Amino acid sequence: MVLLLAVEGGYRLGVYRLRRSDQEYGPHVLALATATMGLLALILAFTFGLAATRFEARKQAVVDEANAIETTYLRAGLLPGDRGHKVRDMLREYVELRLDAVRLGNVEQALRRSEELHRELWKEAEAAARDQPSSTAVALFIESLNRAIELHATRVKVAVRGGIPGVLWAALFVIAVLNLAAVGYHAGLVRTRRSPTVATLVMGLSIVLMLIADLDHPQDGALRVSQQAMFDLRRTMGTMGD
Template sequence: MNVDSVPIWLFFFGTIAMIMASVEAGYRLGRASHRRSADEKEAPASGVAGAILGLTAFMLAFTFGIAAERYDSRKALVRDDANALRLTYLRSDFLQEADRGETRELLRKYLDLRLAFASGGSVEPGKVRVMLAQSDQIQRRLWDIAVANGKRDLNSDVAALYVESLSDVFATHASRVAIGLQMRIPKGVWLVLSGLIVFGTMSIGYHAGVSGSRRAKASVILALSFAMVITVIASLDRPDGYVRVTQQPLMDLRSFLATSP
Protein backbone atom coordinates (compact mmCIF):
# COMPACT_ATOMS: atom_id res chain seq x y z
CA MET A 1 0.00 0.00 0.00
CA ASN A 2 1.18 3.49 -0.85
CA VAL A 3 1.69 5.47 2.36
CA ASP A 4 0.68 8.68 0.52
CA SER A 5 -2.81 7.23 0.01
CA VAL A 6 -3.37 7.11 3.78
CA PRO A 7 -5.19 10.26 5.03
CA ILE A 8 -3.32 12.29 7.63
CA TRP A 9 -6.17 11.96 10.15
CA LEU A 10 -5.90 8.18 9.88
CA PHE A 11 -2.34 8.35 11.19
CA PHE A 12 -3.68 10.00 14.35
CA PHE A 13 -6.62 7.71 15.07
CA GLY A 14 -4.84 4.63 13.73
CA THR A 15 -1.90 5.21 16.06
CA ILE A 16 -4.25 5.58 19.05
CA ALA A 17 -6.07 2.35 18.17
CA MET A 18 -2.80 0.49 17.58
CA ILE A 19 -1.30 1.58 20.91
CA MET A 20 -4.42 0.87 22.96
CA ALA A 21 -4.71 -2.57 21.38
CA SER A 22 -1.00 -3.26 21.99
CA VAL A 23 -1.20 -2.22 25.65
CA GLU A 24 -4.27 -4.39 26.18
CA ALA A 25 -2.66 -7.38 24.45
CA GLY A 26 0.51 -6.97 26.53
CA TYR A 27 -1.52 -6.65 29.73
CA ARG A 28 -3.42 -9.86 29.04
CA LEU A 29 -0.21 -11.71 28.24
CA GLY A 30 1.33 -10.43 31.46
CA ARG A 31 -1.66 -11.46 33.55
CA ALA A 32 -1.68 -14.90 31.98
CA SER A 33 2.06 -15.30 32.56
CA HIS A 34 1.70 -14.15 36.16
CA ARG A 35 -1.00 -16.74 36.82
CA ARG A 36 0.99 -19.55 35.24
CA SER A 37 4.27 -18.89 37.02
CA ALA A 38 5.06 -17.03 40.18
CA ASP A 39 8.69 -16.83 39.00
CA GLU A 40 7.79 -14.28 36.35
CA LYS A 41 8.91 -11.05 37.96
CA GLU A 42 8.21 -7.48 36.96
CA ALA A 43 11.84 -6.26 37.09
CA PRO A 44 13.00 -8.03 33.88
CA ALA A 45 9.83 -6.90 32.10
CA SER A 46 10.51 -3.34 33.18
CA GLY A 47 14.03 -3.49 31.76
CA VAL A 48 12.78 -4.84 28.43
CA ALA A 49 10.10 -2.15 28.24
CA GLY A 50 12.65 0.58 28.92
CA ALA A 51 15.04 -0.74 26.26
CA ILE A 52 12.33 -0.97 23.58
CA LEU A 53 10.95 2.47 24.39
CA GLY A 54 14.47 3.87 24.17
CA LEU A 55 14.81 2.42 20.67
CA THR A 56 11.37 3.82 19.81
CA ALA A 57 12.45 7.28 20.93
CA PHE A 58 15.55 7.01 18.76
CA MET A 59 13.51 5.99 15.71
CA LEU A 60 11.01 8.78 16.32
CA ALA A 61 13.82 11.33 16.48
CA PHE A 62 15.44 9.85 13.36
CA THR A 63 12.17 9.86 11.39
CA PHE A 64 11.27 13.36 12.55
CA GLY A 65 14.73 14.54 11.47
CA ILE A 66 14.15 13.20 7.94
CA ALA A 67 10.77 14.93 7.65
CA ALA A 68 11.97 18.21 9.18
CA GLU A 69 15.03 18.36 6.92
CA ARG A 70 12.90 17.87 3.81
CA TYR A 71 10.44 20.49 5.05
CA ASP A 72 13.29 23.01 5.43
CA SER A 73 14.54 22.09 1.94
CA ARG A 74 11.09 22.71 0.46
CA LYS A 75 10.95 26.14 2.11
CA ALA A 76 14.37 27.05 0.73
CA LEU A 77 13.39 25.87 -2.75
CA VAL A 78 10.33 28.14 -2.77
CA ARG A 79 12.62 31.12 -2.16
CA ASP A 80 15.07 29.89 -4.80
CA ASP A 81 12.22 29.43 -7.26
CA ALA A 82 10.95 32.97 -6.68
CA ASN A 83 14.44 34.46 -7.02
CA ALA A 84 15.20 32.53 -10.22
CA LEU A 85 11.88 33.50 -11.81
CA ARG A 86 12.29 37.16 -10.85
CA LEU A 87 15.80 37.31 -12.30
CA THR A 88 14.72 35.58 -15.49
CA TYR A 89 11.83 38.00 -15.87
CA LEU A 90 14.12 41.00 -15.43
CA ARG A 91 16.78 39.67 -17.80
CA SER A 92 14.15 39.06 -20.46
CA ASP A 93 14.48 42.82 -21.11
CA PHE A 94 17.50 41.94 -23.24
CA LEU A 95 15.51 39.69 -25.59
CA GLN A 96 14.21 40.81 -28.94
CA GLU A 97 11.02 42.83 -28.57
CA ALA A 98 8.94 40.20 -30.34
CA ASP A 99 10.09 37.49 -27.93
CA ARG A 100 10.09 39.61 -24.81
CA GLY A 101 6.32 39.84 -24.49
CA GLU A 102 5.80 36.12 -25.09
CA THR A 103 8.52 35.22 -22.60
CA ARG A 104 7.04 37.37 -19.87
CA GLU A 105 3.56 35.99 -20.50
CA LEU A 106 4.92 32.44 -20.29
CA LEU A 107 6.69 33.24 -17.03
CA ARG A 108 3.44 34.62 -15.57
CA LYS A 109 1.57 31.47 -16.61
CA TYR A 110 4.37 29.34 -15.16
CA LEU A 111 4.13 31.17 -11.84
CA ASP A 112 0.32 30.97 -11.74
CA LEU A 113 0.54 27.25 -12.43
CA ARG A 114 2.86 26.70 -9.48
CA LEU A 115 0.71 28.73 -7.11
CA ALA A 116 -2.49 27.03 -8.24
CA PHE A 117 -0.92 23.62 -7.68
CA ALA A 118 0.46 24.54 -4.26
CA SER A 119 -2.90 25.85 -3.04
CA GLY A 120 -4.98 23.11 -4.58
CA GLY A 121 -5.25 20.83 -1.53
CA SER A 122 -4.46 17.14 -1.90
CA VAL A 123 -1.68 16.11 -4.27
CA GLU A 124 -3.40 13.61 -6.55
CA PRO A 125 -1.35 11.64 -9.14
CA GLY A 126 -3.49 12.91 -12.03
CA LYS A 127 -3.14 16.50 -10.90
CA VAL A 128 0.61 16.08 -10.56
CA ARG A 129 0.93 14.72 -14.09
CA VAL A 130 -1.06 17.61 -15.53
CA MET A 131 1.04 20.19 -13.68
CA LEU A 132 4.30 18.57 -14.78
CA ALA A 133 3.15 18.32 -18.39
CA GLN A 134 2.10 21.98 -18.52
CA SER A 135 5.33 23.08 -16.84
CA ASP A 136 7.34 21.05 -19.33
CA GLN A 137 5.57 22.69 -22.27
CA ILE A 138 6.27 26.17 -20.93
CA GLN A 139 9.91 25.31 -20.22
CA ARG A 140 10.41 23.96 -23.73
CA ARG A 141 8.98 27.11 -25.28
CA LEU A 142 11.09 29.36 -23.04
CA TRP A 143 14.19 27.41 -24.00
CA ASP A 144 13.38 27.62 -27.73
CA ILE A 145 13.07 31.40 -27.43
CA ALA A 146 16.35 31.62 -25.53
CA VAL A 147 18.14 29.49 -28.14
CA ALA A 148 16.78 31.55 -31.01
CA ASN A 149 17.96 34.77 -29.40
CA GLY A 150 21.33 33.29 -28.46
CA LYS A 151 22.03 32.21 -32.02
CA ARG A 152 21.73 35.79 -33.21
CA ASP A 153 24.91 36.60 -31.30
CA LEU A 154 26.82 33.60 -29.97
CA ASN A 155 29.31 35.84 -28.18
CA SER A 156 26.72 37.89 -26.31
CA ASP A 157 27.33 38.02 -22.56
CA VAL A 158 23.80 39.30 -22.04
CA ALA A 159 22.32 36.25 -23.75
CA ALA A 160 24.54 34.03 -21.60
CA LEU A 161 23.24 35.68 -18.43
CA TYR A 162 19.63 35.13 -19.51
CA VAL A 163 20.30 31.47 -20.33
CA GLU A 164 21.97 31.07 -16.93
CA SER A 165 18.96 32.43 -15.05
CA LEU A 166 16.59 30.32 -17.15
CA SER A 167 18.67 27.25 -16.36
CA ASP A 168 18.31 28.07 -12.67
CA VAL A 169 14.54 28.09 -13.09
CA PHE A 170 14.65 24.63 -14.66
CA ALA A 171 17.05 23.27 -12.02
CA THR A 172 14.91 24.59 -9.17
CA HIS A 173 11.84 23.04 -10.74
CA ALA A 174 13.58 19.66 -10.91
CA SER A 175 14.63 19.95 -7.26
CA ARG A 176 11.13 20.90 -6.13
CA VAL A 177 9.66 17.92 -7.96
CA ALA A 178 12.23 15.52 -6.54
CA ILE A 179 12.21 16.76 -2.94
CA GLY A 180 8.60 17.90 -2.70
CA LEU A 181 6.75 15.23 -4.67
CA GLN A 182 8.90 12.15 -5.08
CA MET A 183 11.02 11.77 -1.94
CA ARG A 184 9.21 10.36 1.11
CA ILE A 185 10.09 8.69 4.35
CA PRO A 186 10.84 5.11 3.21
CA LYS A 187 8.22 2.47 3.89
CA GLY A 188 10.84 0.45 5.74
CA VAL A 189 11.30 3.27 8.26
CA TRP A 190 7.54 3.49 8.84
CA LEU A 191 7.42 -0.30 9.29
CA VAL A 192 10.27 -0.37 11.83
CA LEU A 193 8.83 2.60 13.71
CA SER A 194 5.37 1.01 13.87
CA GLY A 195 6.85 -2.28 15.05
CA LEU A 196 8.83 -0.62 17.83
CA ILE A 197 5.78 1.31 18.98
CA VAL A 198 3.75 -1.90 19.11
CA PHE A 199 6.45 -3.85 20.96
CA GLY A 200 7.17 -0.96 23.32
CA THR A 201 3.56 -0.41 24.32
CA MET A 202 2.97 -4.16 24.57
CA SER A 203 5.87 -4.36 26.99
CA ILE A 204 4.28 -1.59 29.09
CA GLY A 205 1.04 -3.54 29.28
CA TYR A 206 2.94 -6.77 29.95
CA HIS A 207 4.79 -5.13 32.84
CA ALA A 208 1.49 -3.98 34.34
CA GLY A 209 0.01 -7.46 33.97
CA VAL A 210 3.00 -9.26 35.50
CA SER A 211 3.07 -6.88 38.46
CA GLY A 212 -0.56 -7.67 39.17
CA SER A 213 -1.67 -4.05 38.91
CA ARG A 214 -4.80 -2.82 37.18
CA ARG A 215 -4.84 -1.36 33.68
CA ALA A 216 -3.22 2.04 33.68
CA LYS A 217 -5.66 4.77 32.67
CA ALA A 218 -2.63 6.82 31.62
CA SER A 219 -2.40 4.55 28.55
CA VAL A 220 -4.81 6.94 26.82
CA ILE A 221 -2.40 9.83 27.42
CA LEU A 222 0.45 7.70 26.08
CA ALA A 223 -1.55 6.85 22.95
CA LEU A 224 -2.46 10.50 22.36
CA SER A 225 1.16 11.58 22.76
CA PHE A 226 2.46 9.04 20.26
CA ALA A 227 -0.40 9.84 17.86
CA MET A 228 0.38 13.57 17.88
CA VAL A 229 4.06 13.00 17.13
CA ILE A 230 3.33 10.49 14.35
CA THR A 231 0.77 12.86 12.81
CA VAL A 232 3.25 15.75 12.82
CA ILE A 233 5.88 13.56 11.13
CA ALA A 234 3.42 12.39 8.47
CA SER A 235 2.25 15.96 7.87
CA LEU A 236 5.80 17.31 7.53
CA ASP A 237 6.59 14.53 5.07
CA ARG A 238 3.87 15.53 2.62
CA PRO A 239 3.38 18.66 0.54
CA ASP A 240 -0.38 18.43 1.20
CA GLY A 241 -0.08 17.84 4.94
CA TYR A 242 -1.43 20.07 7.70
CA VAL A 243 2.00 21.71 8.05
CA ARG A 244 2.47 23.34 4.66
CA VAL A 245 5.31 25.35 3.19
CA THR A 246 4.35 28.97 2.69
CA GLN A 247 4.26 30.16 -0.91
CA GLN A 248 4.55 33.82 0.11
CA PRO A 249 7.76 34.47 -1.90
CA LEU A 250 5.97 33.35 -5.07
CA MET A 251 2.87 35.34 -4.16
CA ASP A 252 5.01 38.44 -3.68
CA LEU A 253 6.59 37.78 -7.06
CA ARG A 254 3.17 37.54 -8.69
CA SER A 255 2.27 40.94 -7.25
CA PHE A 256 5.54 42.31 -8.66
CA LEU A 257 4.88 40.85 -12.12
CA ALA A 258 1.33 42.20 -12.11
CA THR A 259 2.68 45.75 -11.85
CA SER A 260 5.49 45.20 -14.37
CA PRO A 261 5.12 45.88 -18.09
Protein backbone atom coordinates in the same frame (compact mmCIF):
# COMPACT_ATOMS: atom_id res chain seq x y z
CA MET B 1 -6.58 2.88 18.14
CA VAL B 2 -3.94 0.34 17.11
CA LEU B 3 -1.60 1.61 19.83
CA LEU B 4 -4.31 1.29 22.48
CA LEU B 5 -5.06 -2.24 21.31
CA ALA B 6 -1.35 -3.05 21.59
CA VAL B 7 -1.35 -1.96 25.24
CA GLU B 8 -4.53 -3.89 26.00
CA GLY B 9 -3.28 -6.99 24.22
CA GLY B 10 0.01 -6.87 26.12
CA TYR B 11 -1.84 -6.41 29.41
CA ARG B 12 -4.06 -9.42 28.85
CA LEU B 13 -1.11 -11.53 27.78
CA GLY B 14 0.71 -10.50 30.95
CA VAL B 15 -2.26 -11.51 33.14
CA TYR B 16 -2.51 -14.82 31.27
CA ARG B 17 1.19 -15.55 31.73
CA LEU B 18 0.99 -14.70 35.44
CA ARG B 19 -1.78 -17.25 35.92
CA ARG B 20 0.01 -19.93 33.94
CA SER B 21 3.55 -19.52 35.21
CA ASP B 22 5.38 -17.94 38.10
CA GLN B 23 8.67 -17.84 36.20
CA GLU B 24 8.17 -14.37 34.74
CA TYR B 25 10.19 -11.79 36.65
CA GLY B 26 8.56 -8.36 36.70
CA PRO B 27 11.69 -6.20 37.08
CA HIS B 28 13.40 -8.08 34.25
CA VAL B 29 10.43 -7.45 31.95
CA LEU B 30 10.43 -3.78 33.01
CA ALA B 31 14.11 -3.48 32.07
CA LEU B 32 13.40 -4.95 28.63
CA ALA B 33 10.40 -2.64 28.14
CA THR B 34 12.54 0.35 29.13
CA ALA B 35 15.21 -0.67 26.61
CA THR B 36 12.55 -0.95 23.92
CA MET B 37 11.28 2.51 24.87
CA GLY B 38 14.78 3.88 24.40
CA LEU B 39 14.97 2.30 20.94
CA LEU B 40 11.61 3.84 20.05
CA ALA B 41 12.76 7.26 21.26
CA LEU B 42 15.89 6.96 19.12
CA ILE B 43 13.95 6.13 15.96
CA LEU B 44 11.39 8.84 16.70
CA ALA B 45 14.16 11.43 17.06
CA PHE B 46 15.82 10.30 13.84
CA THR B 47 12.56 10.28 11.87
CA PHE B 48 11.45 13.64 13.25
CA GLY B 49 14.83 15.17 12.39
CA LEU B 50 14.63 13.77 8.85
CA ALA B 51 11.09 15.11 8.35
CA ALA B 52 11.99 18.53 9.80
CA THR B 53 15.04 18.79 7.54
CA ARG B 54 12.97 17.98 4.47
CA PHE B 55 10.34 20.51 5.54
CA GLU B 56 12.95 23.26 5.78
CA ALA B 57 14.40 22.21 2.43
CA ARG B 58 10.96 22.54 0.84
CA LYS B 59 10.54 26.04 2.27
CA GLN B 60 13.94 27.11 0.98
CA ALA B 61 13.24 25.58 -2.45
CA VAL B 62 10.16 27.79 -2.86
CA VAL B 63 12.16 30.94 -2.10
CA ASP B 64 15.09 29.95 -4.34
CA GLU B 65 12.85 29.07 -7.25
CA ALA B 66 10.86 32.30 -6.93
CA ASN B 67 14.09 34.31 -7.00
CA ALA B 68 15.36 32.43 -10.06
CA ILE B 69 12.09 32.93 -11.94
CA GLU B 70 12.07 36.65 -11.10
CA THR B 71 15.63 37.03 -12.37
CA THR B 72 14.70 35.21 -15.59
CA TYR B 73 11.64 37.42 -15.96
CA LEU B 74 13.70 40.58 -15.58
CA ARG B 75 16.38 39.43 -18.01
CA ALA B 76 13.77 38.42 -20.57
CA GLY B 77 13.23 42.13 -21.13
CA LEU B 78 16.71 42.28 -22.63
CA LEU B 79 15.85 39.85 -25.43
CA PRO B 80 15.46 41.36 -28.91
CA GLY B 81 12.15 41.86 -30.68
CA ASP B 82 8.95 40.43 -29.24
CA ARG B 83 10.76 37.39 -27.86
CA GLY B 84 10.96 38.95 -24.39
CA HIS B 85 7.19 39.51 -24.35
CA LYS B 86 6.58 35.86 -25.29
CA VAL B 87 8.98 34.57 -22.65
CA ARG B 88 7.39 36.70 -19.94
CA ASP B 89 3.94 35.39 -20.83
CA MET B 90 5.21 31.83 -20.43
CA LEU B 91 6.82 32.66 -17.11
CA ARG B 92 3.56 34.13 -15.82
CA GLU B 93 1.78 30.93 -16.81
CA TYR B 94 4.50 28.92 -15.11
CA VAL B 95 4.01 30.75 -11.81
CA GLU B 96 0.23 30.27 -12.03
CA LEU B 97 0.81 26.55 -12.58
CA ARG B 98 2.98 26.39 -9.47
CA LEU B 99 0.33 28.04 -7.34
CA ASP B 100 -2.55 26.02 -8.80
CA ALA B 101 -0.66 22.78 -8.14
CA VAL B 102 -0.61 23.63 -4.43
CA ARG B 103 -4.11 25.06 -4.29
CA LEU B 104 -5.89 22.42 -6.39
CA GLY B 105 -3.61 19.46 -5.86
CA ASN B 106 -3.21 18.72 -9.59
CA VAL B 107 0.50 18.12 -9.17
CA GLU B 108 1.12 15.65 -11.99
CA GLN B 109 -0.79 17.74 -14.51
CA ALA B 110 1.11 20.85 -13.45
CA LEU B 111 4.42 19.01 -13.73
CA ARG B 112 3.69 17.91 -17.29
CA ARG B 113 2.74 21.42 -18.36
CA SER B 114 5.78 22.86 -16.54
CA GLU B 115 8.08 20.57 -18.50
CA GLU B 116 6.40 21.67 -21.74
CA LEU B 117 6.99 25.31 -20.78
CA HIS B 118 10.62 24.53 -20.02
CA ARG B 119 11.07 23.15 -23.53
CA GLU B 120 9.35 26.16 -25.08
CA LEU B 121 11.41 28.60 -23.03
CA TRP B 122 14.61 26.82 -23.97
CA LYS B 123 13.69 26.98 -27.66
CA GLU B 124 13.32 30.75 -27.29
CA ALA B 125 16.71 30.90 -25.60
CA GLU B 126 18.30 28.89 -28.40
CA ALA B 127 16.73 31.12 -31.03
CA ALA B 128 17.97 34.24 -29.26
CA ALA B 129 21.47 32.77 -29.02
CA ARG B 130 21.49 32.00 -32.74
CA ASP B 131 20.33 35.51 -33.59
CA GLN B 132 22.88 37.18 -31.28
CA PRO B 133 25.62 34.64 -30.47
CA SER B 134 27.88 37.20 -28.82
CA SER B 135 25.22 39.05 -26.85
CA THR B 136 25.91 39.38 -23.13
CA ALA B 137 22.20 39.97 -22.43
CA VAL B 138 21.24 36.70 -24.07
CA ALA B 139 23.96 34.87 -22.14
CA LEU B 140 22.64 36.27 -18.86
CA PHE B 141 19.10 35.25 -19.75
CA ILE B 142 20.19 31.70 -20.60
CA GLU B 143 22.10 31.47 -17.32
CA SER B 144 19.08 32.49 -15.25
CA LEU B 145 16.71 30.26 -17.23
CA ASN B 146 19.01 27.29 -16.71
CA ARG B 147 19.08 28.06 -13.00
CA ALA B 148 15.27 28.20 -12.83
CA ILE B 149 14.96 24.83 -14.58
CA GLU B 150 17.53 23.28 -12.24
CA LEU B 151 15.67 24.56 -9.18
CA HIS B 152 12.43 23.16 -10.58
CA ALA B 153 14.05 19.72 -10.73
CA THR B 154 15.36 20.15 -7.19
CA ARG B 155 11.96 21.21 -5.88
CA VAL B 156 10.24 18.23 -7.51
CA LYS B 157 12.80 15.88 -6.01
CA VAL B 158 12.54 17.35 -2.52
CA ALA B 159 8.88 18.38 -2.31
CA VAL B 160 7.04 15.97 -4.60
CA ARG B 161 9.11 12.82 -5.02
CA GLY B 162 10.95 13.00 -1.71
CA GLY B 163 9.69 11.84 1.66
CA ILE B 164 10.41 9.44 4.48
CA PRO B 165 10.90 5.94 3.04
CA GLY B 166 8.03 3.54 3.58
CA VAL B 167 10.38 1.01 5.21
CA LEU B 168 11.25 3.56 7.90
CA TRP B 169 7.58 4.30 8.52
CA ALA B 170 6.88 0.56 8.85
CA ALA B 171 9.79 0.06 11.25
CA LEU B 172 8.67 3.01 13.37
CA PHE B 173 5.09 1.75 13.56
CA VAL B 174 6.09 -1.84 14.40
CA ILE B 175 8.50 -0.74 17.13
CA ALA B 176 5.84 1.58 18.60
CA VAL B 177 3.32 -1.27 18.71
CA LEU B 178 5.82 -3.70 20.25
CA ASN B 179 6.91 -1.14 22.82
CA LEU B 180 3.38 -0.38 23.98
CA ALA B 181 2.59 -4.09 24.04
CA ALA B 182 5.62 -4.57 26.32
CA VAL B 183 4.36 -1.79 28.61
CA GLY B 184 0.96 -3.46 28.82
CA TYR B 185 2.56 -6.87 29.35
CA HIS B 186 4.55 -5.61 32.32
CA ALA B 187 1.43 -4.01 33.80
CA GLY B 188 -0.38 -7.33 33.50
CA LEU B 189 2.46 -9.23 35.16
CA VAL B 190 2.57 -6.96 38.20
CA ARG B 191 -1.24 -6.80 38.32
CA THR B 192 -1.25 -3.02 37.97
CA ARG B 193 -4.64 -1.53 37.25
CA ARG B 194 -5.03 0.15 33.88
CA SER B 195 -3.57 3.57 34.57
CA PRO B 196 -4.69 6.77 32.81
CA THR B 197 -1.00 7.51 32.31
CA VAL B 198 -0.93 4.79 29.67
CA ALA B 199 -3.52 6.76 27.72
CA THR B 200 -1.34 9.85 27.93
CA LEU B 201 1.61 7.82 26.64
CA VAL B 202 -0.45 6.58 23.70
CA MET B 203 -1.82 10.05 22.96
CA GLY B 204 1.61 11.64 23.16
CA LEU B 205 3.11 9.06 20.82
CA SER B 206 0.19 9.45 18.42
CA ILE B 207 0.62 13.24 18.34
CA VAL B 208 4.33 12.91 17.57
CA LEU B 209 3.62 10.43 14.77
CA MET B 210 0.99 12.75 13.27
CA LEU B 211 3.40 15.68 13.51
CA ILE B 212 6.06 13.71 11.66
CA ALA B 213 3.51 12.76 8.98
CA ASP B 214 2.52 16.44 8.61
CA LEU B 215 6.14 17.48 8.21
CA ASP B 216 6.65 14.75 5.62
CA HIS B 217 3.55 15.79 3.61
CA PRO B 218 3.42 19.56 4.12
CA GLN B 219 0.61 20.24 1.63
CA ASP B 220 -1.81 17.65 3.06
CA GLY B 221 -1.84 18.32 6.79
CA ALA B 222 -1.92 21.15 9.28
CA LEU B 223 1.68 22.17 8.59
CA ARG B 224 2.06 23.74 5.15
CA VAL B 225 5.01 25.17 3.27
CA SER B 226 4.29 28.84 2.68
CA GLN B 227 3.96 29.85 -0.97
CA GLN B 228 4.20 33.55 -0.11
CA ALA B 229 7.35 33.96 -2.21
CA MET B 230 5.42 32.78 -5.28
CA PHE B 231 2.46 35.05 -4.49
CA ASP B 232 4.84 37.99 -4.15
CA LEU B 233 6.43 37.06 -7.46
CA ARG B 234 3.05 36.93 -9.20
CA ARG B 235 2.20 40.36 -7.85
CA THR B 236 5.59 41.71 -8.95
CA MET B 237 5.09 40.32 -12.44
CA GLY B 238 1.72 42.03 -12.61
CA THR B 239 3.16 45.41 -11.64
CA MET B 240 6.11 45.13 -14.02
CA GLY B 241 4.09 44.37 -17.10
CA ASP B 242 6.11 43.80 -20.25
